[in-house]
Amino acid sequence: MNEELQPAVTALKERFDARAEEFRGQTTLFLPSDQIVEACQTLHDDFGFDFLEVETAVDYWPKQNPRFHIVYQLYSIQKQLRIGLRVPISGQTPSLPSLTGLYANANWREREIWDMFGIHFEGHPDLRRILMPHDWEGHPLRKDYPLGYEEVQFSFNAEEIDQDKPYAKE
Amino acid sequence: MLDQREVSFNELRHLVSERAIEGETMLLNMGPQHPSTHGVLRLLLELDSEIVVNCFPDIGFLHTGIEKNMEVKSYEKAAVMTDRLDYLNNLGNNLVYCMAIEKLAELDVPPRAQAIRVILTELQRIASHLVWLGTHTLDLAAISVFWYTFREREMIIDINEMVSGQRMMTTFFRPGGLWRDVPVEFEDAVRQFISIFPKRIKEYEGMLSENPLFLERTKDIGILTSEDAINWGVTGPSLRAIGVPHDLRKIEPYSGYEQYEFDVPTHTDGDTYARYLVRMEEMRQALRIVQQALDNLPYGPVRSSNRKFVPPPRSELGTSMEAVIHHFKLWTEGFDMPEGSVYVAAESPRGVLGVFLESDGGPNPYRVHWRTPSFDNLQVLPVLAKGHLVADLVALIGTTDFVLGDIDR
Numbered sequence: 163m164n165e166e167l168q169p170a171v172t173a174l175k176e177r178f179d180a181r182a183e184e185f186r187g188q189t190t191l192f193l194p195s196d197q198i199v200e201a202c203q204t205l206h207d208d209f210g211f212d213f214l215e216v217e218t219a220v221d222y223w224p225k226q227n228p229r230f231h232i233v234y235q236l237y238s239i240q241k242q243l244r245i246g247l248r249v250p251i252s253g254q255t256p257s258l259p260s261l262t263g264l265y266a267n268a269n270w271r272e273r274e275i276w277d278m279f280g281i282h283f284e285g286h287p288d289l290r291r292i293l294m295p296h297d298w299e300g301h302p303l304r305k306d307y308p309l310g311y312e313e314v315q316f317s318f319n320a321e322e323i324d325q326d327k328p329y330a331k332e
Numbered sequence: 333m334l335d336q337r338e339v340s341f342n343e344l345r346h347l348v349s350e351r352a353i354e355g356e357t358m359l360l361n362m363g364p365q366h367p368s369t370h371g372v373l374r375l376l377l378e379l380d381s382e383i384v385v386n387c388f389p390d391i392g393f394l395h396t397g398i399e400k401n402m403e404v405k406s407y408e409k410a411a412v413m414t415d416r417l418d419y420l421n422n423l424g425n426n427l428v429y430c431m432a433i434e435k436l437a438e439l440d441v442p443p444r445a446q447a448i449r450v451i452l453t454e455l456q457r458i459a460s461h462l463v464w465l466g467t468h469t470l471d472l473a474a475i476s477v478f479w480y481t482f483r484e485r486e487m488i489i490d491i492n493e494m495v496s497g498q499r500m501m502t503t504f505f506r507p508g509g510l511w512r513d514v515p516v517e518f519e520d521a522v523r524q525f526i527s528i529f530p531k532r533i534k535e536y537e538g539m540l541s542e543n544p545l546f547l548e549r550t551k552d553i554g555i556l557t558s559e560d561a562i563n564w565g566v567t568g569p570s571l572r573a574i575g576v577p578h579d580l581r582k583i584e585p586y587s588g589y590e591q592y593e594f595d596v597p598t599h600t601d602g603d604t605y606a607r608y609l610v611r612m613e614e615m616r617q618a619l620r621i622v623q624q625a626l627d628n629l630p631y632g633p634v635r636s637s638n639r640k641f642v643p644p645p646r647s648e649l650g651t652s653m654e655a656v657i658h659h660f661k662l663w664t665e666g667f668d669m670p671e672g673s674v675y676v677a678a679e680s681p682r683g684v685l686g687v688f689l690e691s692d693g694g695p696n697p698y699r700v701h702w703r704t705p706s707f708d709n710l711q712v713l714p715v716l717a718k719g720h721l722v723a724d725l726v727a728l729i730g731t732t733d734f735v736l737g738d739i740d741r
Binding site for chain 2: 185186188190212213214215216218220221233235239242244246265266267269270271278288291292293294295302303307309
């Protein structure tokens with residue numbers, strides 16, 4: 163682990179139920195969802211992690227508990243350090259506190275997670291769909307959301323497939 | 333039709349001020365099809381006469397589901413989609429995606445491949461800045477600059493075509509190196525560009541830097557403080573124009589950037605003119621890097637010889653059974669990746685471009701997330717635009733230099 167990162171990791175382990183993991187030289191801290199805002203506040207105020215670089219989610223369906231991981235990458239412009247955070251949350255009514263009070267750009271990033279994964283952010287000022295149309299049903303990046311595809315037409319089944327195509331027929 | 337409008341206004345009702353609901357200010361829709369929004373971006377503007385009170389970007393018109401699509405393709409096939417994200421920085425996207433795979437798989441990249449990657453991404457950076465300069469000044473009603481910048485961009489695009497056969501969607505960088513070595517004419521073409529381009533930058537600066545009309549339109553427009561910029565996640569030239577020398581090529585050098593001498597141009601004003609100066613200087617620095625990389629271009633292989641990830645050359649297939657097996661396996665199923673997740677970032681012309689890559693041990697990426705610089709740089713537009721005239725909003729859209737394909741993914 164990067165030596166400069168050590169104080170932040172130690173402090174978080176002491177104050178919160180954090181567990182550190184190291185992979186390919188990158189440090190990731192696992193945190194429970196109710197502590198994420200305080201933990202980020204600590205990192206922001208005491209250790210200078212003032213830049214939210216990434217906020218996204220990973221879906222581990224069909225596992226239900228925890229089905230999702232919310233992934234954060236915080237960066238310190240001053241110290242040029244990067245730390246990863248992960249928050250496992252359950253698949254039933256997935257919800258966690260919003261970081262918008264701390265990092266302004268969490269606004270759109272959390273809207274994107276809501277849009278793509280259907281994860282609710284408590285305290286978000288404007289939680290609407292961002293990339294998909296406002297009346298879209300479902301959350302496309304979930305693993306149980308099918309990737310639509312077109313069946314290939316061969317000469318033996320061309321007409322059969324053609325019948326199911328949505329375009330107008332004579 | 334009426335229903336549709338009702339829905340969209342009610343949806344946005346909580347965002348606009350009280351005055352808009354009482355009808356004192358005007359709500360105006362700009363885009364999604366508007367020449368100065370640089371793609372399909374819709375802006376909902378709340379205007380008090382000509383002054384922007386509020387501005388709400390509405391994105392997603394170019395959403396192509398690339399992150400979802402990549403999950404069902406093998407790692408190497410998914411690389412094709414990375415070009416389509418930021419279509420002015422295709423090679424930069426290839427690079428960061430390959431870097432993520434190389435980090436996760438602990439795959440080596442030969443020095444020649446590294447140097448060619450640097451040359452091509454720096455040329456791409458110049459090409460991207462040239463598009464920015466042309467369209468930005470076009471928005472400010474200086475039409476002729478556009479023709480000059482696109483003339484030089486064409487030279488870079490021709491180099492892309494020479495090495496990869498494609499003008500823009502090259503997919504030239506592959507995990508472990510390059511698709512193939514560059515042709516012999518490559519060096520001459522790049523040297524010709526290096527000899528011509530410094531004069532051309534002077535030409536652009538002669539047209540703009542002291543042009544009173546340009547100064548009037550850009551000085552003191554859209555000033556951002558460094559605290560705000562960092563809080564909003566702004567990166568790239570916009571951040572460097574406020575005096576924060578944040579450039580990943582210097583901070584955490586990748587692809588051998590530590591070997592090259594270059595400066596990170598910064599400015600302190602943080603306005604549209606400062607961003608213009610920073611980008612102009614960046615083009616010069618990019619050229620410096622290209623020159624150095626070309627002068628010290630090492631010889632050798634351009635792809636790793638790790639056969640578990642990189643297909644063998646065609647010549648081996650006739651003599652080695654093992655090569656046939658590797659060839660077959662890599663082109664049908666792809667390679668299995670170690671389980672785990674990495675985050676890799678690089679400096680694109682627009683800022684920090686990152687890839688979060690998670691693998692479940694199979695041949696397809698389990699999750700790919702793109703941290704795209706345009707996404708955050710556009711998000712700050714309402715902050716920049718507040719209190720400016722609509723005409724200045726056009727200048728601000730230009731100076732932000734976002735690419736909608738990068739935002740909507």
